[in-house]
Amino acid sequence: MKYIFGNWKMYLNTQQSIDLAREFAQLVQDGDGVEYAVFPNTLAFYDVAAELKNSPVATGAQNVGWTPQGAYTGSTSAFMFSDAGAKYALVGHSERRHVFGETNEDVRKRLEASIDVGLTPVLCIGETKEDRDADKTEYRLKKQLLKAFENLSLNGNRVIVAYEPVWAIGTGDACVPEEAQRVINLIKQEIKQYVDTDVPVLYGGSVSADNVVSYVSLPDIDGVLVGGASSKAESFMTLINNAISA
Numbered sequence: 670m671k672y673i674f675g676n677w678k679m680y681l682n683t684q685q686s687i688d689l690a691r692e693f694a695q696l697v698q699d700g701d702g703v704e705y706a707v708f709p710n711t712l713a714f715y716d717v718a719a720e721l722k723n724s725p726v727a728t729g730a731q732n733v734g735w736t737p738q739g740a741y742t743g744s745t746s747a748f749m750f751s752d753a754g755a756k757y758a759l760v761g762h763s764e765r766r767h768v769f770g771e772t773n774e775d776v777r778k779r780l781e782a783s784i785d786v787g788l789t790p791v792l793c794i795g796e797t798k799e800d801r802d803a804d805k806t807e808y809r810l811k812k813q814l815l816k817a818f819e820n821l822s823l824n825g826n827r828v829i830v831a832y833e834p835v836w837a838i839g840t841g842d843a844c845v846p847e848e849a850q851r852v853i854n855l856i857k858q859e860i861k862q863y864v865d866t867d868v869p870v871l872y873g874g875s876v877s878a879d880n881v882v883s884y885v886s887l888p889d890i891d892g893v894l895v896g897g898a899s900s901k902a903e904s905f906m907t908l909i910n911n912a913i914s915a
């Protein structure tokens with residue numbers, strides 16, 4: 670297992686974000702062999718990045734605007750996040766796609782903007798419950814991957830994919846680990862068509878301290894993207910301890 674990422678969504682204010690970042694940084698060590706990152710809200714980003722400087726925990730943006738600078742009220746660009754110390758950017762998170770109506774085309778622009786400024790994008794893909802019920806999981810994932818990766822130039826940058834079934838996010842209805850392993854294996858095969866470097870694939874969707882080991886012990890699952898359980902000190906610290914001692 671190589672990655673434990675915490676998406677704090679819009680759960681924490683600035684002081685809570687700084688406090689949780691400090692606790693996280695005290696718990697983990699460079700030699701763990703794990704890449705750690707948190708994704709605070711935009712307002713808290715700068716203080717959290719400062720708190721985590723010189724720690725094993727990186728900081729990422731929850732979403733990035735694709736134009737570096739300009740008349741885009743309410744947006745914060747990939748360029749600005751990079752300037753403020755971001756290493757990663759979530760791109761195409763389910764809540765961006767389904768609450769804010771972002772399309773595969775928007776996702777592609779955010780992906781390219783992240784790569785252009787040297788951020789490592791964490792491309793989130795996943796099927797809805799309707800897709801799953803209609804047996805369209807593979808169709809949906811292949812389409813999202815095609816739109817994201819076709820003719821994409823990585824320019825030597827890394828990219829990470831997170832498989833996050835929409836029906837599993839924030840619901841407590843986590844994907845059965847063996848099914849996540851099967852789908853992630855399929856995603857890895859599909860990505861090989863487009864990218865000739867190794868692309869780590871994480872699982873996300875109601876990961877908790879209790880179930881994290883069942884995901885990270887499977888061969889194709891390179892780590893976890895954790896939402897709700899990463900926003901509370903007790904559940905997140907227990908989750909990390911369980912994952913790294915597995």
Ligand code: PEP
Pocket residue numbers: 676678833837838839840873874875876894895896897898
């Ligand atoms: C997420 O926000 O990416 C996520 C997986 O959320 P949760 O862990 O709360 O399901």
